[in-house]
Amino acid sequence: MTELDFKQTIADTKAFSKKVLKEHGLTDAEYKRIHKILGRHPTITELGMYSVLWSEHCSYKHSKPLLKMFPTTGKYVLQGPGENAGIVDIGNGLALSFKIESHNHPSAVEPYQGAATGVGGIIRDIFTMGARPIASLNSLRFGSIGQDNPRMNYLxxxxxxxIAGYGNCIGIPTVAGEIYFSDSYGTNILVNAMCVGVVQSGNEPVDKLYGPIVRGKAAGIGNKVLYVGADTGRDGIHGATFASVEISKETEEKRSSVQVGDPFKEKVLLEACLELIKTGIVVGMQDMGAAGLTSSTSEMASRSNSGIDMYLDKVPQREKNMTPYEMLLSESQERMVVIVEKGKEQIAYDIFQRWGLHAVEIGEIVEGDKLRCIFQGEIVAEVPARSLADDAPVYECEETEPYYLQQVQEVKIETLSDLDKAQTETVLLKLLSTPNIASKRCVYEQYDHMVQTNTSVAPGIADAAVLRVKGSDKKIAMTTDCNARYAYLDPYTGGAAAMAEAVRNLACVGARPIGATDCLNFANPEKPENFWSMRRACQGIADACRAFETAIISGNVSMYNESALGPIYPTPVIGLVGVIEPHTPRITAQFQNVGDLIFQIGETSNALGGTEYLKIQHDMELGFPPHIDFEKEKQLQEFLINSIEQCVLSSAHDLSEGGLLTALAESAILSDKGAEIQLMSNKLRLDALLFAETQARAIVTISPDKLADFQKLVAKYGVSAQSIGKVVDSSFTVTTNGTKIVDLSLEKIADKYYNAIPKLLSGK
Known part of the structure; x- marks a missing residue:
């Protein structure tokens, strides 16, 4: 329809106007707000611009009040939320930029391109800050896989x-992640992608690999607005709006809302942008991500309190006869907006031409605060940039405690039958082969984790990835974590536990956390029970951040993750990054030497609520999840880091899903060395002793000649340490109170652990 047609329709035909608003994801009240801002009816192009920028995906209109809970400043923070990604200082003139984002809805419709473009988008968020990407991570959630679930196998x-296709082609290693399976995600999978990059912390270059920090601003009257990268097509139009509604048959048909990526194009775009940044002429840079040209230009102008005149005829187009609406809302991939100093545009043109990419002047910075879009000599949109980027309505949602909580939390675990000793081997093998615990080797072997040659600890052998930072003596560690079942059973504990487990995982490789990013995956916030859960989870994260003195420097909120069949489990994913002191030895979860002593650090309780054991043995996802004690977590963290730095530990592995016996089996499998375990308990149930998921625990091994040093550190940090066995050649045996309850070969437990997921996918 023409602009004139639309104006008359919206003014004269109320029923049709409601239809148009619904298609754009806007309410009547929001439309009235737009009308008040503009002092007139919007054009169809303007309505589209507001619809994407005021979507939940872009504006966080339901979640902003909750995000204010998080600490966002701290000792290491150079850039907190509000930019394309956050930045933390790692010393010696270098910093890390990182962020995690969701691509859930697109991946549920078109899994390959949805995941691929999620990876591509988060990588652009990092190099638009001036940082060279050095690592990718992910956090994935699926429904049950197997021969009875061909659709989920396909997804x-x-x-x-x-993930593999994009990451491998662009040459950025995928080094860590997590995958969980639950019927909760049967109609709404989650795909969260994280990227970490290195940038200078100051103005003086420290290495030719890294340039200065760049921010997304459009400053300097008369400076030119350059469009760089790939052509604009019709793919991804209304992708941000699509990501802000519940999954349904109707939304699954919107394949035009799923973008198509080209990792080879992004590779040259990355190198061209980083080269341009080093010239010093870049004023600002922004990725054309969600909402494309509309978001990038309005956000840059808003940050700088300036205006932009944009000439849409100049936008490079992949398809014929594109309208202003389509050009402004397209989410075609591998595109950036760059603001360069006036008179120095030729430098940019030459660099991008050399890399075989567009660098086209499509506008300039002007006085005022308007984003003005001109097409074929006519103004098709003229709106205050801030009204798009920052002035979306913010909603205070109603809250009600979920009806199911009391029922699921009050399950009396002690009334369940305890584990019979004769069942122990069977239960252990079941746990090792359940998809949530079983090896994800068949996944991470598809990822190139060694490209760039920085990876020191590869996927699958330690609790966190470890990378060196070229041009320095720095080593960094990173992880993604969340137990959504805990968050379902108690959202506060689930949020706190996600951060606590991430801290433990870093501590097990000797790293201190310096910054966190979050991806808050929740259901429809307009339903009071869902919003109550979200607030409680955010409070848990916030309290844990303060306890561990770690700031949230970036992140993403993904709402409306539900379908007619119900909501997903609350899934507040934490991405955590830490620094390892240069002299610290490399350490993994693998047993190292026959004869090494095995210790459990931390005390076990009868905490079986929400455990994998309870799900496997009693088919229950009930009970109160394990309690989080921040002081005990901090004691464990300091003990592990200092013991590793002082070369006392041979290996370290945190206790999480599956509990003690599962963790011991994992360390044995990963090292191809056995364990002889002897446990004593008169107070604990047998199932709790073996499979409870009590927090603030780890298993470590030490050489016998390190015992005195080990005991001094145990006393210094006030942790509990129980000797539970030793590393042996091949067998895996467990004795409790003098009775042998497990006697298995390494081959048998390794077969269950490594082959469970491949067998499910193959139907064998």
Missing amino acids: FNGVVGG
Whole structure:
């Protein structure tokens, strides 16, 4: 329809106007707000611009009040939330930029491209800050896989293939992640992608690999607005709006809302942008991500309190006869907006031409605060930039405690039958082969984790990835974590536990956390029970951040993750990054030497609520999840880091899903060395002793000649340490109170652990 047609329709035909608003994801009240801002009816192009920028995906209109809970400043923070990504200082003139984002809805419709473009988008968020990307991570959630679930098998293989395809081609290693399976995600999978990059912390270059920090601003009257990268097409139009509604049959048909990525194009775009940044002429840079040209230009102008005149005829187009609406809302990939100093545009043109990419002047910075879009000599949109980027309505949602909580939390675990000793081997093998615990080797082997040659600890052998930072003596560690079942059973504990487990995982490789990013995956916030859960989870994260003195420097909120069949489990994913002191030895979860002593650090309780054991043995996802004690977590963290730095520990592995016996089996499998375990308990149930998921615990091994040093550190940090066995050649045996309850070969437990997921996918 023409602009004139639309104006008359919106003014004269109320029923049709409601239809148009619904298609754009806007309410009557929001439309009235737009009308008040503009002092007139919007054009169809303007309505589209507001619809994407005021979507939940872009504006956080339901979640902003909750995000204020998080600490966002701290000792290491150079850039907190509000930019394309956050930045933390790692010393010696270097900093890390990182962020995690969701691509859930697109991946549920088109898994390969949805996941691939999720990876591509988060990488652009990092290099638009001036940082060279050095690592990718992910956090994935699926429904049950197997021969009875061909659709979920397709989604699983497509997502993994998309991550591998994009990451491997662009040459950025995928080094860590997590994958969980639950019927909760049966109609709404989650695909969260994280990227970490290195940038200078100051103005003086420290290494030719890294340039200065760049921010997304459009400053300097008369400076030119350059469009760089790939052509604009019709893919991804209304992708941000699509990501802000519940999954339904109607939304699954919106394949135009799923973008198509080209990792080879992004590779040259990355190198061209980083080269341009080093010239010193870049005023600002922004990725054309969600909402494309509309978001990038309005956000840059808003940050700088300036205006932009944009000439849409100059936008490079992949398809014929594109309208202003389509050009402004397209989410075609591998595109950036760059503001350069006036008179120095030729430098940019030459660099991008050399890399075989567009660098086209499409506008300039002007006085005022308007984003003005001109097409074929006519103004098709003229709106205050801030009204798009920052002035979306913010909603205080109603809250009600979920009806199910009291029922699921009050389950009396002690009334369940305890584990019979004769069942122990069977239960252990079941746990090792359940998809939530079983090896994800068939996934991470598809990822190139060694490209760039920085990876020191590869996927699958430690609790966190470890990388060196070229041009320095720095080593960094990173992880993504969340137990959504805990968050379902108690959202506060689930939020706190996600941060606590991430801290433990870093501590097990000797790293101190310096910054966190979050991806808050929740259901429809307009339903009071969902919003109550979200607030409680955010409070848990915030309290844990303060306890561990770690700031949230970036993140993403993904709402409306539900379908007619129900909501997902609350899934507040934490991405955590830490620094390892240069002299610290490399350490993994693998047993190292026959004869090494095995210790459990931390005390076990009868905490079986929400455990994998309870799900496997009693088919229950009930009970109160394990309690989080921040002081005990901090004691464990300091003990592990200092013991590793002082070369006292041979290996370290945190206790999480599956509990003690599962962790011991994992360390044995990963090292191809056995364990002889002897446990004593008169106070604990047998199932709790073996499979409870009590927090603030780890297993460590030490050489016998390190015992005195080990005991001094145990006393210094006030942790509990129980000797539970030793490393042996091949067998895996467990004795409790003098009775042998497990006697298995390494081959048998390794077969269950490594082959469970491949067998499910193959139907064998």
